[in-house]
Amino acid sequence: MGQQFPDIVSVEWLRDHLDDSTLVVVDSSTHLTLPKDGPYSVEPGRATYDSAHIPGAVFADLLTDFADPDSAEAWTAPASERFAAASGALGIGDGVRVVVYDQHDGYWATRFWWHLRLEGFDDVAVLDGGLPAWKAAGAPVTDTPVSPTPVTFTARRRDDLIRSTQQVRDAIDDDKTVLVNVLDPATYRGDTSTYARPGHIPSSINLPVARIRDPETGLLRPVTELRALFEEAGLLDPGITPVTYCGGGIAATGVAHALALAGRDDVAVYDGSLTAWTADASLPLTVGADPR
Known part of the structure; x- marks a missing residue:
């Protein structure tokens, strides 16, 4: 780059x-x-x-x-x-x-x-x-x-840094892609939602964007802490590609940015995120806890 x-x-x-x-x-x-x-x-x-x-x-x-x-x-x-x-x-x-x-x-x-x-x-x-x-x-x-x-x-x-709804749909069963929902756990589980339908995209994990910042200062956590967070979530594995999403493609870029600081500058963002996904009734949603 x-x-x-x-x-x-x-x-x-x-x-x-x-x-x-x-x-x-x-x-x-x-x-x-x-x-x-x-x-x-x-x-x-x-x-x-x-x-x-x-x-x-x-x-x-x-x-x-x-x-x-x-x-x-x-x-x-x-x-x-x-x-x-x-x-x-x-x-x-x-x-x-x-x-x-x-x-x-x-x-x-x-x-x-x-x-x-x-x-x-x-x-x-x-x-x-x-x-x-x-x-x-x-x-x-x-x-x-x-x-x-x-x-x-x-x-x-750089088309590798953005994903469409169809590409995300195709990635649900792709073991080389990890879909990362960065919203709060309640929204991820579907307990509450401001979108057309509650829940998360099937196979996606939950890593709330709030976890990348110090809640007292508002600053990003040190890179060593970010790496540990992402390592635990399996997102530093070079064999997979993380794709982040949120409600409308904004907070998703926060986690993509933090991942870049941790050494992953190849993270893609689902631009339409849940706003686009939940608007299509034919697309599946999962309600409940993190599948892992």
């Missing part, structure tokens, strides 16, 4: 490199509300970006510019040409490095991290802890608008 940039950077690192002319900082904030009952709702984070963002950061709207306008599911990955145009407009292209963050739990940032890698751009890192960690460290924020200089983004789609 030729990656020269780490998959994660600290607040201290970004503060020291904020004036680097080859660095593009991206705020990918999006506001997702998950009620206990009923469908989820989502809103772009432009207003919160306008009120306070890291100095020099540009805003990436994952609901419009970086989404397929013709998809039934929100924020589905668009055609490479659309993604390339939107990235180039933000100043993302050859010869730059990207640090992406969001204003919540970091999974919209990992979504953009994954999406850039999907299109062949590897020099992208996630700001550990996002804007909350930046503010907690006393680092500056601003409401000053940013006008990026457009560049050319060359998309090189």
Whole structure:
């Protein structure tokens, strides 16, 4: 892949490199509300970006510019040409490095991290802890608008990093693939659900995305702890390919990112996830505990 940039950077690192002319900082904030009952709702984070963002950061709207306008599911990955145009407009292209963050739990940032890698751009890192960690460290924020200089983004789609519904269906009985549901255990078991039908995709294991972060600091756990977590789940076995999924393909990228830190940069994401899967009544679901 030729990656020269780490998959994660600290607040201290970004503060020291904020004036680097080859660095593009991206705020990918999006506001997702998950009620206990009923469908989820989502809103772009432009207003919160306008009120306070890291100095020099540009805003990436994952609901419009970086989404397929013709998809039934929100924020589905668009055609490479659309993604390339939107990235180039933000100043993302050859010869730059990207640090992406969001204003919540970091999974919209990992979504953009994954999406850039999907299109062949590897020099992208996630700001550990996002804007909350930046503010907690006393680092500056601003409401000053940013006008990026457009560049050319060359998309090189890596189809191995994304899965369609049909591909996931075919993988249910594939012993070379491990489907990983990253939602909470109750949703995994089908005790509760905000999707069309409760349960999980047959043969998938449960590894809640909450387990990759320190609940007190919001930062990712040390790589040694992540490796132990993934080793226990069998996800570091080079003979298998992990495919992560969640409700709509957002939190799934958080586990994919953590797996990359642990040495697995080949993890695929089921883009439609349960939103797409449960909408098709012909597709099977399992209700109950982890099959393993």
